[in-house]
Amino acid sequence: MTGFMSVFDVPVEQGMAMAVKDINAAGGVLGRQLELITTNNESDPTKIQSAAQEAIEKGAQFVVPACDYDIGGPAARTANDQGIIAIGCAGGPLFGYEGTGPMTYNLHQASPGEGATMAQWAFAAGYRKPFVINDRGLEYSQVAGEYFTKKWQAMGGQIAGETTYQNGDQSAASQIADIQRSGADLVVIASYPPGGATLIRQIRAAGIGLPMVGTQAFDGTYWLDAVPDLSDFFVPVTASLHGDDPVAARNEFFRRIEQETGSPAASAFYPLTGYSSVQALARAIERAGTTDSAAVSAELDRFTDEDLLMGPTTYTATCHIPSLRPQLIVEYTAGKPAVVQRDLALTEVPGGAPC
Template identity: 35%
Template sequence: MKKKVLGVATVALLAMGLTACGANPAADPAPAPDATAAGSDSEIVIGASLCLTGIQSPLDEPILRGAQLAVDEINTNGGVLGKQLKLVNLDGKSDPVVVGNNGEQLTAQGAAAIITPADFDFGGPASRAAQAAGIVGISPGASSPLFGAATLGDKQFTLSMWNTTMGAAAAEWAYNERGLKKAYVVTDSFIDYTTSLSEYFIESMEHQGGTIVGQDTYTQGDQNFSAQLQRLKTAGSDADVIFVSSYMPDLGLIIRDIRAAGIDTPIFGGDSYDDPELAKVLGAEFGNDITYATHAYLSEEASALVPDFLSLYEKAHGEEPDTALVANGYDTVNVLAQAMEAAGSTDGAAVAAKMTSMKFELLTGNLTWSAETGNEPQKEAVLVSLDKGEPKFNGWLMPQWVPAA
């Protein structure tokens, strides 16, 4: 009996798979997603495979909160193309295989677009599934230059600036605005994000005319910066700026140890600094002269859109957002909604074409994607600095020169 049930289930699954495959080539000429079971005439399904468990969850979970907030807001205001949006998230479990399978399942269920995890390694598989199904896939925060058309396909986007832009923004701000010309670079060698960010910072710094006086590595999870600190004291003694490319939780320990050792050289970094917990770990004592290039600054000085967003968020959650990544999730859904509205359909090719031709004004800055450079996001970075443990808005910056990916 059990075997029979299994057999039936297998046939059913196969059939579903076949119809999904069969639908793919047809997706290009006609907007077909509404034909399948999940998408009805009254709603547009936006699929997501964000990771709510595992190592990717610190990034993806707040993004999902922001995305849901945008969906609710859009639905209250009448939806998209006269239909209600429906956000369906399947937990990616920080496993690229699961993320990929979720992508397949969501496209088979008729999702009009897929939101993928905020990382190339974890998000890529869902984007490939979206591309295969002829729909738009978008990562709210993947900053790898690999996240674009060249690697994943012409309908795949990331809302985040690439690491090339992030590294360039940090270098340009340090060199031009602050006059810091000699850099010491500490790189967390644990993941691609931190290593490539350091490379692009160094490339941009040298392009500006700055010099790199020394380099060191750290490995996430070591919880011990003492040896690096010894070297920093000698090799980095004449540095104007220390670029630390790492992420929480160890980032807090690294900066605290540097400051506690009495080194008050300015510290620069990327969007992984954008975490209120970092400011708390450092406190007023150690959280000084730390500047980072990131996506959003949730205050009115940074964008006129922020106050509405904040009051919306606080109404829904009863507190302020704990990270600016919430804004990335919110923006992602808004980009999809605006592009669908402009395209007049949910067809993947039409939406992607709008995404590469429109200019988006977002919480996370002004954004255009260029189809010529493989859906490279042309995006401003916001520069924020910690002063006595409090974040301060420095300004928006679109780097003049960005290293090639």
């Protein structure tokens, strides 16, 4: 797995490999050993469908696409077109039943829920004048920023200002000037690394010390070299990889990653997603008593607060996005992240959950 998506997809594959190892050691699924088949789309939009087709031709009965709607969506459609389940972790709300097909399942809460969670946390924390920077680079970041604003306004709040950013832009001078004029008490970074880290560095370098809240794309430490000693930065996350997660099994999972790979996990969400995708499929297959996609899909649709490693997961026959899964809040202080709030439960997504 290569290209810009490899920073996300390689940890997903690591998590999948660990789940396959664990399940096979326990006897496999329906008495059969699981096999992990991989292909490389090189993060190239022109190669996504062919890479998915290659995996299917190698014998894949289930597909785990790249962790993004723009890159993973075409692979999910390729699987759906052949009656094959695709399960992944795209933030874009179209990665699910309605957007890519009835055989597509998302383990991410989706960016409407993520943006709404950021807003709900910020409002409860006492902020009243957020300035929103909306990265147009991916649907994920665009929608997260839009739903921060929608949720904020639904709670009766007013936005101090909004602007856009394009991931990869070398200068954030216009965004910095807008923040300085706005009178904001919080900066919302609806973006993702590496460009988002560049944006944060330039904001801090301009002398703006306001608290910031970012998307879950900033989970982990892999991007912090760009912003050493970062403080007053908050992120809603599914889990913490820093030894302070409230679920002991997740702390053990991250210890295992370091033991088995020789390096600590760079983020929590992606390896957890890989593990949980295999875990979800294995449970659904066992309950269905078959690997037939229709039967397995029916069992996935029955998941109600299913206790996967990444947390409670609920699907229905027409909703394949677990929008209301509780989150943690991690704060970065002098470059060190730590959980400062547990069980942040989103009350609602403006306009309803994605499905």
